[in-house]
Amino acid sequence: MEKLVSNWYNVEPVPENYIFPPEQRPGNVHVPIGEGIPVIDLSEAEKGGRTLTIQKILKAAQDFGFFQVINHGVSENLMNETASVLREFFEMPSEAKQQVYTEEFSKSCILFTSSISYAQEKIHLWRDFLKHPCHPLHKWQHFWPQTPTRYQEIVGACSVEVKKLASRILGLIGEGLGLKSEYFEEELSGRMIMTGLHYPPCPEPSLTLGTSEHVDADVITILLQDEVKGLQILNEDEDKWIGVDPIPHAFVVNIGALLQVISNNKLKSAKHRVVTNKSRFRTSVAFFVTALEDSVIEPAHVDQVHAPAMYKPFTAKDFVAKYLESNADTEATLGYFRA
Numbered sequence: 001m002e003k004l005v006s007n008w009y010n011v012e013p014v015p016e017n018y019i020f021p022p023e024q025r026p027g028n029v030h031v032p033i034g035e036g037i038p039v040i041d042l043s044e045a046e047k048g049g050r051t052l053t054i055q056k057i058l059k060a061a062q063d064f065g066f067f068q069v070i071n072h073g074v075s076e077n078l079m080n081e082t083a084s085v086l087r088e089f090f091e092m093p094s095e096a097k098q099q100v101y102t103e104e105f106s107k108s109c110i111l112f113t114s115s116i117s118y119a120q121e122k123i124h125l126w127r128d129f130l131k132h133p134c135h136p137l138h139k140w141q142h143f144w145p146q147t148p149t150r151y152q153e154i155v156g157a158c159s160v161e162v163k164k165l166a167s168r169i170l171g172l173i174g175e176g177l178g179l180k181s182e183y184f185e186e187e188l189s190g191r192m193i194m195t196g197l198h199y200p201p202c203p204e205p206s207l208t209l210g211t212s213e214h215v216d217a218d219v220i221t222i223l224l225q226d227e228v229k230g231l232q233i234l235n236e237d238e239d240k241w242i243g244v245d246p247i248p249h250a251f252v253v254n255i256g257a258l259l260q261v262i263s264n265n266k267l268k269s270a271k272h273r274v275v276t277n278k279s280r281f282r283t284s285v286a287f288f289v290t291a292l293e294d295s296v297i298e299p300a301h302v303d304q305v306h307a308p309a310m311y312k313p314f315t316a317k318d319f320v321a322k323y324l325e326s327n328a329d330t331e332a333t334l335g336y337f338r339a
């Protein structure tokens with residue numbers, strides 16, 4: 001429990017085991033915000049602009065692996081409530097958080113710090129996290145925190161809405177890839193895990209990371225971030241980082257490694273990270289939508305002549321096993337399943 005960064009963050013200099021090696025540190029390099037990451041108005045899909053919306057989503061998913069959605073149908077009030085209930089959770093006194101804190105990662109709801117590789121990792125991340133499954137709701141909701149008292153109700157309502165939004169976006173992506181609109185239901189998107197991330201201010205942001213460079217190991221991620229910037233995407237062609245603009249009431253959407261496989265590398269699962277800052281807490285809520293354990297993941301609809309399959313078929317369970325074995329290295333995991 002004393003490991004939680006939020007219990008001790010106000011120390012200077014930062015502890016040695018939080019300082020990343022020079023080539024992995026953010027340093028003092030200026031990172032531009034926004035720079036072309038598309039913001040897509042989802043309401044246009046229902047107003048006669050379905051084809052155009054699909055094109056915009058596919059282009060964003062190819063070029064950046066990331067986009068933001070606005071007018072997505074999830075109420076602003078519910079988004080505000082979800083962000084604030086998560087913040088309240090992390091700001092509770094230690095005794096209250098103690099009830100949820102655990103180093104037993106097999107539990108259905110965990111509050112911990114840095115990452116589940118804490119014991120093995122050399123350098124820790126400047127963040128605390130709360131993680132639990134959230135779909136189907138009735139199966140998991142009772143494992144969630146009981147304080148704040150409205151936690152289960154608010155996060156439950158938000159999970160239902162985000163799952164619907166994810167299905168809608170996957171439907172549009174499926175259509176854009178030439179698949180049946182229900183292609184992703186339910187086998188390929190029947191699980192959803194929520195991670196609430198809390199990044200305390202850090203006295204030396206140039207040396208530390210809130211979340212280190214990674215690719216998400218799911219199908220698609222829907223992220224609610226607060227008004228504090230910190231999320232950055234790597235533009236690999238130019239080897240530079242781009243900050244994601246914290247647009248109020250937008251969701252950030254990114255393509256996971258499994259969707260990259262299903263699209264046979266047409267869509268990109270992009271590397272991203274989160275940097276810390278000196279003065280403000282940042283709280284984000286990530287919903288990872290992924291395949292049922294026994295579902296087979298493979299490139300969909302591959303034309304053998306023009307586009308041979310880039311990956312061998314594998315189950316979602318095998319992917320997770322290899323992912324854990326490689327210490328959460330998604331690229332190495334993808335490499336293992338390459339055809």
Ligand SMILES: O=C(O)CCC(=O)C(=O)O
Pocket residue numbers: 195197211216223225231272273274284286
């Ligand atoms: O905190 C964020 O904004 C993003 C976190 C993230 O990328 C992840 O948990 O996979």
Ligand SMILES: [Fe+2]
Pocket residue numbers: 214215216272
């Ligand atoms: Fe991520």
